[in-house]
Amino acid sequence: MKPFGQHPDGKAFPKAVSALGEQVEADGGRVLAVYQEPVGDHWQLFCLLPMKQVEPTPYQRDLSPTHAKRLTDVVKKIDRFVDPIVAVSPRPGVYWTPNGHHRRSALDKLKAEFVPAILIPEADVAFQILALNTEKAHNLKEKSLEVIRMYKGLAEERPKTSEEDFAFQFEAPHFITLGLLYEENRRFAGGAFAPILKRVDKFLKGKLPDTLLTRQERAGKVREADAALAVAVAALKKRGINHPYVKNFVLARTSPLTRARKTLPSFDQTFDKLTAAIRGFDPAKVRYEDIQRASVFAAPAGD
Structure with missing residues (x-):
């Protein structure tokens, strides 16, 4: 040199x-x-x-x-x-x-x-990347996409490692699940589901290629809940209720995690109950004022 x-x-x-x-x-x-x-x-x-x-x-x-x-x-x-x-x-x-x-x-x-x-x-x-990259603050979508790209790269390059081995790099387990959803749909309402995912989505034990399959199954359950949510939101809009907090409002009313409890249900139990509750949600009982009042106390999370 x-x-x-x-x-x-x-x-x-x-x-x-x-x-x-x-x-x-x-x-x-x-x-x-x-x-x-x-x-x-x-x-x-x-x-x-x-x-x-x-x-x-x-x-x-x-x-x-x-x-x-x-x-x-x-x-x-x-x-x-x-x-x-x-x-x-x-x-x-x-x-x-x-x-x-x-x-x-x-x-x-x-x-x-x-x-x-x-x-x-x-x-x-x-x-x-997530720990080092402070050049421009990440939003939820960017973080999630970056994490799932790392995850898939590691699953190929280091197939014997686990999620817990890279907990620092992934930062939080729900970014992995959301990353799969954002890969498929960049307009996915991740901000609405993030509060629920943060509580029940944990790092999985096992080798990355295997846990990736479980992650895909989890993403499928969230996707199913989102499809039910879209139907409920459409019904509210049909009644003239159009508010930026409407998705968060429906999820808050149907989430099985709203009450304080000593032990949380599993991921699968949570989203099975959530999807069923959303499907049983009655838009006729909701007024615009209800959503407006609720939004004052909890601003919608960004995607």
């Missing part, structure tokens, strides 16, 4: 770090410094990576065109790029950024040849 800065001075760093630095140079990039970060003393590289070889991880949430354009305009206005991306390298010639998708896009739009990056030798960091 060409000369570069180092911290701490004179301290030997692992061969894997040296090999990664040589890879960067061979790929047409440039290592500027090798250092130990101040929290866990892990070795990292600060470098310039060739733009054409940097891409978001396969598990990344979708790019927000609005945020990307705003960021591009700001960088162009100040005529300076000051916020390096985080990157890992799954193989030579390829660099993934779990934290920097929008910044990479901005540089690409501005026709930059290189991307300033903090390159982490441990490629596993790519699976810590």
Whole structure:
């Protein structure tokens, strides 16, 4: 490698770090410094990576065109790029950024040849997207889609691992189930079902390929409840009751979890009872004022 800065001075760093630095140079990039970060003393590289070889991880949430354009305009206005991306390298010639998708896009739009990056030798960091990615706050849909993409990737790459092994990366079990639903329908009312899912959806024991099948079954039960909910909402709208809180209102009235109880029913029991209750819901007994009053105390969750 060409000369570069180092911290701490004179301290030997692992061969894997040296090999990664040589890879960067061979790929047409440039290592500027090798250092130990101040929290866990892990070795990292600060470098310039060739733009054409940097891409978001396969598990990344979708790019927000609005945020990307705003960021591009700001960088162009100040005529300076000051916020390096985080990157890992799954193989030579390829660099993934779990934290920097929008910044990479901005540089690409501005026709930059290189991307300033903090390159982490441990490629596993790519699976810590949710914990690292603070560039733009996730909404429920983005989190869920990102988690299910990670989940499926891990099920293929590490089939002997379990959900609990990646509890930190997944953050919460209901994101997995919702991710399957959002994959099928980007307009799914996840915000309405999230309060129920948070209480009864737990991390599953077993290997990821097996638990993925269980997750698909759980998503099917939520989908069945949503279909019943759509019928109830349509009946209310037919009566002239059209309110943004209407789905949440029906779920609040039919949820089997409304009363405090020492033990919660299982996931399957909860959604079987919920679906049956929604199907038995009587729209004729609801007034617009009821929904309006309820919405004051509980704003609808975003999707």
